[in-house]
Amino acid sequence: MTTTRAFAAQSPTTPLGAHSIERREPGPHDVKIDILFCGVCHSDLHTARGEWEGTKYPCVPGHEIVGKVVAVGAHVTKFAAGDRVGVGCMVDSCRECESCKAGNEQYCYAGNVGTYNGKDTHLGGHTLGGYSASITVDEDFVLRIPDGLPLDATAPLLCAGITLYSPLMHWHAGSGKRVGIVGLGGLGHMGVKIARALGAHVTMITTSPGKAKDAAKLGAHDVIISTDTAQMKAAEKTFDLLMNTVSATHDFNAISRLLKVDGAHVLLGVPPTDFPPPVVGRMIGNRLTLAGSTIGGIRETQEMLEFCARHDIVSDIEMIRMDQINEAYERMLRGDVKYRFVIDMATLKAA
Amino acid sequence: MTTTRAFAAQSPTTPLGAHSIERREPGPHDVKIDILFCGVCHSDLHTARGEWEGTKYPCVPGHEIVGKVVAVGAHVTKFAAGDRVGVGCMVDSCRECESCKAGNEQYCYAGNVGTYNGKDTHLGGHTLGGYSASITVDEDFVLRIPDGLPLDATAPLLCAGITLYSPLMHWHAGSGKRVGIVGLGGLGHMGVKIARALGAHVTMITTSPGKAKDAAKLGAHDVIISTDTAQMKAAEKTFDLLMNTVSATHDFNAISRLLKVDGAHVLLGVPPTDFPPPVVGRMIGNRLTLAGSTIGGIRETQEMLEFCARHDIVSDIEMIRMDQINEAYERMLRGDVKYRFVIDMATLKAA
Numbered sequence: 001m002t003t004t005r006a007f008a009a010q011s012p013t014t015p016l017g018a019h020s021i022e023r024r025e026p027g028p029h030d031v032k033i034d035i036l037f038c039g040v041c042h043s044d045l046h047t048a049r050g051e052w053e054g055t056k057y058p059c060v061p062g063h064e065i066v067g068k069v070v071a072v073g074a075h076v077t078k079f080a081a082g083d084r085v086g087v088g089c090m091v092d093s094c095r096e097c098e099s100c101k102a103g104n105e106q107y108c109y110a111g112n113v114g115t116y117n118g119k120d121t122h123l124g125g126h127t128l129g130g131y132s133a134s135i136t137v138d139e140d141f142v143l144r145i146p147d148g149l150p151l152d153a154t155a156p157l158l159c160a161g162i163t164l165y166s167p168l169m170h171w172h173a174g175s176g177k178r179v180g181i182v183g184l185g186g187l188g189h190m191g192v193k194i195a196r197a198l199g200a201h202v203t204m205i206t207t208s209p210g211k212a213k214d215a216a217k218l219g220a221h222d223v224i225i226s227t228d229t230a231q232m233k234a235a236e237k238t239f240d241l242l243m244n245t246v247s248a249t250h251d252f253n254a255i256s257r258l259l260k261v262d263g264a265h266v267l268l269g270v271p272p273t274d275f276p277p278p279v280v281g282r283m284i285g286n287r288l289t290l291a292g293s294t295i296g297g298i299r300e301t302q303e304m305l306e307f308c309a310r311h312d313i314v315s316d317i318e319m320i321r322m323d324q325i326n327e328a329y330e331r332m333l334r335g336d337v338k339y340r341f342v343i344d345m346a347t348l349k350a351a
Numbered sequence: 352m353t354t355t356r357a358f359a360a361q362s363p364t365t366p367l368g369a370h371s372i373e374r375r376e377p378g379p380h381d382v383k384i385d386i387l388f389c390g391v392c393h394s395d396l397h398t399a400r401g402e403w404e405g406t407k408y409p410c411v412p413g414h415e416i417v418g419k420v421v422a423v424g425a426h427v428t429k430f431a432a433g434d435r436v437g438v439g440c441m442v443d444s445c446r447e448c449e450s451c452k453a454g455n456e457q458y459c460y461a462g463n464v465g466t467y468n469g470k471d472t473h474l475g476g477h478t479l480g481g482y483s484a485s486i487t488v489d490e491d492f493v494l495r496i497p498d499g500l501p502l503d504a505t506a507p508l509l510c511a512g513i514t515l516y517s518p519l520m521h522w523h524a525g526s527g528k529r530v531g532i533v534g535l536g537g538l539g540h541m542g543v544k545i546a547r548a549l550g551a552h553v554t555m556i557t558t559s560p561g562k563a564k565d566a567a568k569l570g571a572h573d574v575i576i577s578t579d580t581a582q583m584k585a586a587e588k589t590f591d592l593l594m595n596t597v598s599a600t601h602d603f604n605a606i607s608r609l610l611k612v613d614g615a616h617v618l619l620g621v622p623p624t625d626f627p628p629p630v631v632g633r634m635i636g637n638r639l640t641l642a643g644s645t646i647g648g649i650r651e652t653q654e655m656l657e658f659c660a661r662h663d664i665v666s667d668i669e670m671i672r673m674d675q676i677n678e679a680y681e682r683m684l685r686g687d688v689k690y691r692f693v694i695d696m697a698t699l700k701a702a
Contacts, residue, residue: 098611098612099612104612104638107612107613107636107637107638109588109612170638237460260449261449261450261455261458261460262458264640267631267634267635268635270632270635275628275629275631276628277626277627277628277629278626278628278629278641280618280626280643281621281643282643283618283641283642283643284618284619284621284643284644284645285458285643285645286458286643287455287458287521287642287643287644287645288642288643289615289640289641289642290629290634290640290641290642291634291638291639291640291641292631292632292633292634292635292636292637292638292639293635293638294635294636294638
């Protein structure tokens with residue numbers, strides 16, 4: 001084991017601060033990675049603050065990890081020292097269930113092992129994420145960062161990027177399809193870029209008129225302000241696919257009205273407890289789908305990285321120092337980030 | 352126009368009784384049908400009693416119509432006098448929208464013309480359904496009853512049958528798939544028969560232990576009593592597809608728990624107003640679909656009739672006289688029918 005510098009929350013109410021953790025030495029199938037950048041996801045904040053059930057402390061968040069391989073186990077075949085790699089939201093899964101065999105480890109029937117707050121089957125206790133100097137991960141859960149993608153702005157692709165890419169592919173976004181991206185934040189801005197690159201007609205659906213210009217810059221063909229009833233009415237039954245990234249309470253039925261017959265409304269944001277009941281009559285009368293989706297499998301995540309490299313897609317980021325993380329969380333809560341914070345992990349030493 | 356004997360409700364609170372209506376003479380594309388049998392759907396009752404918005408009176412219900420062609424218009428090519436035919440829930444649609452062009456007239460963007468309580472574009476006023484001696488319908492909305500299917504027990508296929516066949520086909524029920532049919536009534540009993548004939552493993556999901564034997568007789572491989580928490584727990588994440596025919600208030604989230612990853616829960620029953628909010632976290636974590644579906648297109652309804660003929664599928668029916676309709680409605684409300692009332696329209700003369 002190697003003692004490793006990290007940043008952790010010690011309880012739901014303590015700010016994150018410097019902390020030492022242990023990382024395992026690489027086993028035969030492991031890759032040891034020096035972490036260079038780590039994206040900051042809303043899940044980090046929710047987990048660190050114990051807002052979802054079951055956070056284990058100390059909590060080291062971070063599941064948008066990029067870095068360089070520094071050592072590999074004896075049987076590792078896919079990676080070598082010096083390789084540019086990434087780790088997303090999972091570091092393992094059962095590998096035997098129907099989902100795992102289909103390459104959908106995110107839907108593992110036994111539950112995948114989260115990059116943080118999962119069950120650490122190697123050292124015991126719980127897994128610790130990317131707000132740290134290094135991480136050791138089974139090679140099957142390590143992604144290769146294609147040449148040409150900058151490491152820092154690629155980090156958010158590993159969670160925000162794949163969270164949009166996977167459902168856009170699954171529900172066949174592409175040429176001739178009208179796709180609405182609901183909500184312009186970390187997830188939404190990736191949705192606009194990826195849906196546009198897939199050839200779809202892309203509409204940003206937002207409550208904020210101020211975001212129209214930004215949406216256009218990101219690649220949206222047009223914008224609907226969802227609080228404008230005339231605009232919403234005019235757009236009824238015109239969308240094939242709605243990717244809903246909003247995690248705050250909202251009336252998803254009003255948004256569903258934009259769906260054409262056979263359209264699908266896919267919920268991606270972490271749900272509040274007080275969602276309204278679905279308007280079932282409308283679903284029946286138009287064969288609508290309301291669905292959910294989360295991240296993507298490892299093979300699909302690799303495919304997404306290569307797609308992004310071909311289309312020059314990365315996240316819009318604001319780089320922060322490790323010691324700015326608590327302030328960054330506050331800014332995220334205010335929606336004050338365009339569109340993803342990424343921690344320069346070189347700053348961990350001084351933090 | 353021909354004055355035609357019918358049975359109608361004159362207001363939400365009056366029982367149905369004898370009534371005279373006018374039917375148009377066949378136009379160039381019309382088929383005039385002597386009605387021999389008419390199935391009794393829950394929609395008939397809801398509409399006659401004004402339980403849904405917008406019932407126009409006098410109301411002549413009935414959209415599970417079978418009979419014989421007695422006259423055809425000059426340009427009719429598909430039918431001739433003497434043909435055994437049926438009319439389901441629609442008698443027209445715009446024929447120009449995306450849905451109509453795809454053969455999904457049930458999802459017509461302009462709204463299809465219901466067999467009753469629709470807008471009568473020929474005579475003005477509203478359309479009048481199958482509780483009558485004859486009906487005149489455009490040939491494009493007339494179905495051919497395949498040889499070998501008995502007319503009386505085929506009538507309910509035109510609504511109950513297609514309501515299950517269409518989503519079972521759309522969501523790929525078949526060999527290797529586990530399909531749950533939720534609720535054993537008019538719709539549910541057709542679902543069991545059709546899903547079984549499609550080659551799926553079929554489970555009846557019901558609140559009533561007393562229905563287990565009947566479900567097996569209809570073709571279900573097994574039964575889950577949905578009020579038995581142990582049975583429900585044991586069946587979690589084992590179904591590819593759930594066809595929910597229950598129109599009473601119920602917790603569809605509990606039923607959704609039976610879905611495997613990528614499973615679809617399709618709502619077919621007319622929705623109550625007080626459905627619970629969906630458990631979105633589970634939908635996201637398992638890429639679940641919650642969807643709705645209604646009847647099927649004309650081409651698909653013809654295909655369904657031919658499928659049923661090949662597989663010897665008809666509805667289980669109880670024949671009634673026209674003057675028993677009000678009593679039949681009361682029995683339907685008590686669930687006292689196995690599984691569909693069909694009116695012998697020869698009894699209309701004496702009613």
